[in-house]
Amino acid sequence: MSERTQQKGPDQSPATKSGRRLAAQLAAKKAADARRKRNAWAGGLAGVAVMALLIGGFVWIDRNRSDDKPANQAGATPSASAPAPDAAAPPAPQLPEGAxxxxxxxxxxxxxxxxxxxxxxxxxxxxxxxxxxxxQNITTNYVGVFYKDGKEFDSSWKAGQPATFPIGVGQVIPGWDQGLVGVNVGSRVQLDIPGELAYGNDEANAGGRPTGPLRFVVDVLAAQ
Incomplete structure (x- = not known):
């Protein structure tokens, strides 16, 4: 045997070449398996993302449909066909029983x-x-106008609540003190009061109050 043949290195042996081929095949198989697993995970995640987007879209559409409910459903603002009560209107007075x-x-x-x-x-x-x-303290609703022209100058109705005051003891004008004592509760009376029993006839000393003869329509709602 020649010296060249005797000096063949261990890397050149058939067994070593076969082992490297086998190792390369195993490595390629593992890489292919890893790629398949990665692709499977990526596909699964993509499917989950698509489902999430679809569910979110359905929820958004349903919410918008809920927001577009007709205004006349329960809890909504009354429609034009059923207007809300006039908030500025004063409440009706509490009337005595049988009035x-x-x-x-x-x-x-x-x-x-x-x-x-x-x-x-x-x-x-x-x-x-x-x-x-x-x-007694009486509770009344009233309207006051000038006797001569009927122009209104005062009204408890405008304030939205009746007025309560003592009667017959000088706390109101004499025309009221004299005209309302003896009136039955539940009555509506008209008081025509000359200036001297009201606020006088002298505008210079009236302090901005109505002067001359006055007419009141008074509802007596309570007395106690």
Whole structure:
């Protein structure tokens, strides 16, 4: 045997070449398996992402449909066909038991005629309650106008609540003190009051209050 043949290196042996080929094949198989696993994971994640987008889209569409419910469904603002009550309108007064329902509506007051010389009390609605006594606190709704032209200058209806005050003891004008004592609760009366029993006839000393003869329509709602 020649010296060249005797010096063949171990890397050149058939067994070593076969082992390297086998190792390379195993490595290639492992790499292919790893790629398949990565592709499978990526496909699964993509599917999950698509499902999430679809579910989110359905939820968004359903929410928008909910927001577009008609205004006349429960909990919605009343439609134009059913307008809300007028918030500016004053509440109806609390009427005494058995009182005429007309006391719940503001009366229309017209001017007087001729010269007013004395206090005149005219019943418009006759109440069935007890008669007002001197010194009691009475609760009333009223409208005050100038006797001559019917122009309104004061009204408890405008304030939205009745007025309560003592009667017959000098806390109100004499025309009220004299005209309302003895009136039955639940009544509506018209008081025609000459200037001297109201705020006087002298505008210079009236302090901005109405002067001359006045007409009041007064509803007596309570007395105690």
């Amino acid at each position: 005429d329902p007309a006391l719940g509506t503001k009366p229309t007051v017209t001017p007087g005629t001729g010269d007013l010389k004395k206090l005149t009390v005219t019943p418009l609605i006759k109440g069935t309650g007890p008669a007002v006594q001197k010194g």
